[in-house]
Amino acid sequence: MTIEWLHPGLLLIAGAWLLPVLRGRLKQAAMLALPAAAMVLCFLSEPGEYGKVSFLGQELTFGRVDKLSLVFSYVFSLMAFLGMVFALHVKDDFQHVSALTYAGGALGVTFAGDLLSLYVFWELMAISSALLVWLGRQEGSVAAGFRYLLVHVFGGLLLLAGILLYWLETDGSLAFGDMRDVAFSASWWLILAAFLVNAAVPPLGAWLPDAYPQASVTGGVFMTAFTTKSAVYVLIRGFPETELLIWLGAVMAIYGVVYAVLENDGRRLLAYHIISQVGYMVCAVGIGTQLALNGATAHAFAHILYKALLFMGAAAVVHTTGKRKLTEMGGLYKTMPITLGLYMIGAFAISAVPLFSGFVSKSMIVSAAGEEHMLSIFLMLTLASAGTFLHTGLKLPYYMFFGKDSGVRGSEPPKNMLAAMGLAAIACTVIGIFPGLLYRHLPFAADYAPYTLLHVSATLGMLAFTGLGFFLLLKHLDPTPTISVDTDWFYRKSAPAFAKLMRGPVSRLEYGIVGQIYEVVIRAPVLGAARIFRLIDSGLVDFVLVGLGRLTQLLSRGLRLLVSGHAQHYALVMGLGLLLLVILALLVP
Numbered sequence: 267m268t269i270e271w272l273h274p275g276l277l278l279i280a281g282a283w284l285l286p287v288l289r290g291r292l293k294q295a296a297m298l299a300l301p302a303a304a305m306v307l308c309f310l311s312e313p314g315e316y317g318k319v320s321f322l323g324q325e326l327t328f329g330r331v332d333k334l335s336l337v338f339s340y341v342f343s344l345m346a347f348l349g350m351v352f353a354l355h356v357k358d359d360f361q362h363v364s365a366l367t368y369a370g371g372a373l374g375v376t377f378a379g380d381l382l383s384l385y386v387f388w389e390l391m392a393i394s395s396a397l398l399v400w401l402g403r404q405e406g407s408v409a410a411g412f413r414y415l416l417v418h419v420f421g422g423l424l425l426l427a428g429i430l431l432y433w434l435e436t437d438g439s440l441a442f443g444d445m446r447d448v449a450f451s452a453s454w455w456l457i458l459a460a461f462l463v464n465a466a467v468p469p470l471g472a473w474l475p476d477a478y479p480q481a482s483v484t485g486g487v488f489m490t491a492f493t494t495k496s497a498v499y500v501l502i503r504g505f506p507e508t509e510l511l512i513w514l515g516a517v518m519a520i521y522g523v524v525y526a527v528l529e530n531d532g533r534r535l536l537a538y539h540i541i542s543q544v545g546y547m548v549c550a551v552g553i554g555t556q557l558a559l560n561g562a563t564a565h566a567f568a569h570i571l572y573k574a575l576l577f578m579g580a581a582a583v584v585h586t587t588g589k590r591k592l593t594e595m596g597g598l599y600k601t602m603p604i605t606l607g608l609y610m611i612g613a614f615a616i617s618a619v620p621l622f623s624g625f626v627s628k629s630m631i632v633s634a635a636g637e638e639h640m641l642s643i644f645l646m647l648t649l650a651s652a653g654t655f656l657h658t659g660l661k662l663p664y665y666m667f668f669g670k671d672s673g674v675r676g677s678e679p680p681k682n683m684l685a686a687m688g689l690a691a692i693a694c695t696v697i698g699i700f701p702g703l704l705y706r707h708l709p710f711a712a713d714y715a716p717y718t719l720l721h722v723s724a725t726l727g728m729l730a731f732t733g734l735g736f737f738l739l740l741k742h743l744d745p746t747p748t749i750s751v752d753t754d755w756f757y758r759k760s761a762p763a764f765a766k767l768m769r770g771p772v773s774r775l776e777y778g779i780v781g782q783i784y785e786v787v788i789r790a791p792v793l794g795a796a797r798i799f800r801l802i803d804s805g806l807v808d809f810v811l812v813g814l815g816r817l818t819q820l821l822s823r824g825l826r827l828l829v830s831g832h833a834q835h836y837a838l839v840m841g842l843g844l845l846l847l848v849i850l851a852l853l854v855p
Contacts, residue, residue, distance in 0.1 A: 271316035271329055274304035274343060275373030275387065282366035286359040294354055297362060301346035304373065308339040315379060324440055327379025334563065334709040338376045338499045341567045342369060344693075345491040345574060352578055352686035353484035361401050365488045368394040372492035376499060380440045381429045381457075384500070388425060388464075392418035395493060398485030399477045407480040413754065414477035417470075421463035428456030445504045458505060464497035465548055466541050467514050468521050472754035474541060475525070479533035479590065483581045486533060490540060490577050491570045498547045498566050502709075507554030515549025516646040518542065523653030528750040530591050532580045532662055536573070539616065539658050542650055543569050549647065550631040553638055556710040561630030563708050568623035568697060572615035575690040576658065579609030582683055583666060586676035592662070592745040597671030604678055606667045611691040613663060615698065617655035620725060623694045626701035626716045629725075633714070652732045660736045661743055 281300040288296055313336075316329030346369035353362065371394060374387030392415065399411035431453035433440055448454045459470075466474040474494070478486050505511065522542025529535035543565070550562035582605045589595055599606050615622040618629065628651065635643040678684065697704050705712040736743065 271311060271314075271331070272307055273317060273328055273374070273377065274307040274311075274339065275370040275377065276328075277307065278304050278346065278366045278370030278373065279390075282363045282370070285362050285366075297350045297354060298347065300366060301343060301350050301369065304370075305340070305343035305347055308336065308343045308373075311336060311339070317377075321382075324382065324438075325380070326383045326440075328374070328383050329377050330379030331377065332709075333707065334499070334502065335376050337563055337567060337707045337709070338495070339373055340707065341570050342372050342376060342492065342495075345369070345488075345570050348571075348574060348686050348690055349484070349488045349491070351689065352487055352581075352683050354682035355680045356482075356484055358401065358482075361398065361482055361485055364394045364397040364401065365485060368398065368488055368492055372496045375496045379442060381432065381442045382440050384442055385422070385425055385429060388496075389422050391493060391496065392422060395489055398489060399481045401485060402480050402482040404480055410477045410480040414473050417463065417473040421460045424456050424463070425460035428453045428460060431456065442500075442504065444506065446507075458508070461497050461500050461505070462514070464493050465501065465544055466494055466497075467518055467545075467548060468541070469753040471518075471541050472752035475529075475534045475537035475752060476754050478537040478540075479531055483585050487574050487577045487581060490536075490573045494540060494544045495566045495570055498544060498551070498562060501548065501551045502559055502562055506551055506559060508552050511548050511552030512640070512643060513549075513552075515545045515547070515552060516643045518545025518548060519650035520646055520653075521545070523650050523657065525750060525752065526653070526657045530593055530745040530747055532583070532590060532592055532595075532666060533577065534750075535592075535657060535662055536576050536580060539654060540569075540573060542654060543573070543616065545650070546628060546631050546647060549643065550634060553631075553634050553640070553643075555634055555638065557630060557637065557714065558634035560705075560708040560710050560712050560714070561627065561634055564627040564630055564704055565624075567704060568615065568627040568694070571690050571693045571697075572612045572623060575612035575687055575694060576609065576616065578683065578687045578690065579605055579612065580662075580666075582679040582687070583676060585679050585683070587674050589674055591747060592665040593747045595666045595672055595674060596669040597667075598674065598676050599667040600675075602667070602676050602678055604684060605687070606663065608684070608687040608691045609663060609667075610659075611694055613655075613659040615694040617659040617729065618651055618725060619655075619659075619729060620698070620717070620722050621695070622698035623704075624698075625725065626698055626704070629716050629721060630714055648728070652728055655729055655732050656736055660733060661745075664736075665745055 278300055281296070281303075285293055285296060311331045313331050313333070314329075315327055316331065317327065319326045319328065346366065349365060349369070350362070353365065356362070368391055371387045371391035375384055375391065378384035378387060396411050396415040396418070399414050400407055402411075429440065431451070432448060435448055435451055435453055445454055445457065463470045465471075478489050481489055501511065519542050522538045522540070522545060526535050526538040526542070529538060547562040547565050547569075550558040550565070583595070583598065583602070584590055586602070587595070587598070611622065615624040618624040632644060632647050632651075635647060701716060705714065
């Protein structure tokens with residue numbers, strides 16, 4: 267940080283620790299003032315490099331400010347503000363500190379100009395977001411939080427190993443930018459894998475639907491915004507035009523939609539659609555054209571806002587009813603009409619309905635695939651878009667708010683939660699109607715026109731066909747009270763088997779073979795040497811030390827007899843001493 271530039275992320279991280287010492291209205295004011303101040307700092311930032319620090323012979327840059335980092339900082343700080351508005355009624359200081367630290371870590375990643383400072387903020391995000399899972403204090407939150415943390419620690423180790431190899435391969439450079447100079451090297455693969463873990467690219471993304479629904483009602487809203495989108499940011503920065511990402515992203519878009527079909531938990535369904543939507547962004551990074559990278563950036567911006575709105579709607583239902591499963595809901599439109607209306611704005615946005623934000627961002631990515639004549643990718647992304655509308659725009663609101671009346675009677679959530687939802691809904695609508703407000707901040711010049719007759723009519727036709735299919739197949743889309751398991755099956759199901767194995771054959775092997783080897787090679791020689799040293803200690807060392815002690819006692823007793831207090835005795839002793847010295851002088855030649 268310098269006088270000219272104050273790091274918005276560090277402001278959030280440091281300011282978060284003031285909240286526990288504040289009370290009442292002052293605390294609520296600080297909860298809003300901190301992200302608002304960070305947002306102002308982001309909007310006032312001018313392009314350049316700030317916060318350069320020398321550390322162990324390396325130059326770290328905490329403030330690389332350019333168009334790409336700025337647009338992500340705008341939406342990250344805006345989301346931090348909306349999230350704190352949504353959480354304003356919560357009395358848990360731990361949640362607020364964790365959430366602001368999490369947001370500050372995302373801003374730190376956004377402005378990091380080198381791999382080492384990026385790594386520090388990367389790990390800070392992992393720790394603070396894991397706390398939000400644990401602070402959900404639901405059945406399963408602790409286990410889900412540990413699984414989440416272990417996955418991200420693994421990703422962090424991959425990133426650290428990649429950074430060290432990159433430092434060796436580049437003769438001591440830690441600068442972070444386009445990594446095509448070291449393409450397909452060991453460091454390139456490790457760093458890419460670490461970024462893909464945070465982007466929740468299958469099969470590395472099961473942590474997302476596993477953890478997000480277990481987070482606190484308000485913490486889950488923060489988690490939708492930062493981890494995956496900061497991963498999209500670093501992929502745009504470091505790995506544009508990586509062909510592998512095209513197919514990973516397209517498969518990801520379909521994968522999330524397919525798993526959403528199986529879901530009964532409302533927040534898990536929305537979590538799988540995060541994977542699907544991030545797939546569009548990953549695919550766009552792989553395409554790598556200016557239109558595609560603009561599309562990835564714009565879609566990340568729009569996605570943060572509409573996905574937060576959707577999670578806010580689902581969280582409001584959980585907050586007022588205590589229910590999470592679609593099979594336990596129905597008829598809530600009667601008591602929660604405002605929540606329903608605001609949720610549907612988010613649903614229209616994620617479904618790319620014209621006049622909403624997803625339409626002006628997602629279409630850039632699909633158009634980029636079309637311009638590059640990637641027909642298969644174009645069709646996969648279009649199919650995923652239809653699936654998104656089917657489940658997020660139709661299935662979830664139908665079974666949550668309409669459908670069969672379950673008898674559950676919720677109520678509108680606290681006013682601050684409605685206010686946050688309202689602000690997010692306004693942002694989704696304004697961006698959709700006036701896309702130029704977003705396009706002007708994209709990393710490349712954007713002359714894209716989303717509202718063409720062909721594009722609007724094709725989108726409306728696809729949405730109408732999807733809606734017709736939903737109502738015709740409604741009986742076959744009823745949610746079932748089951749829990750789907752993703753690739754997390756391997757570590758969730760294998761853990762008990764591994765523990766059983768450790769208690770059975772492995773423990774017998776350890777006792778029968780390893781234990782005997784230990785007995786012969788280590789334990790017996792060590793105990794034998796100990797007995798020898800004990801004999802030496804008691805027989806020789808103790809004899810010498812005890813003898814010296816007794817000799818000292820005898821000498822002290824003799825000297826005590828000489829101290830009589832009579833001057834004539836002292837004179838006699840001195841005389842005898844002088845006589846002894848004379849005799850010695852005569853005898854020694």
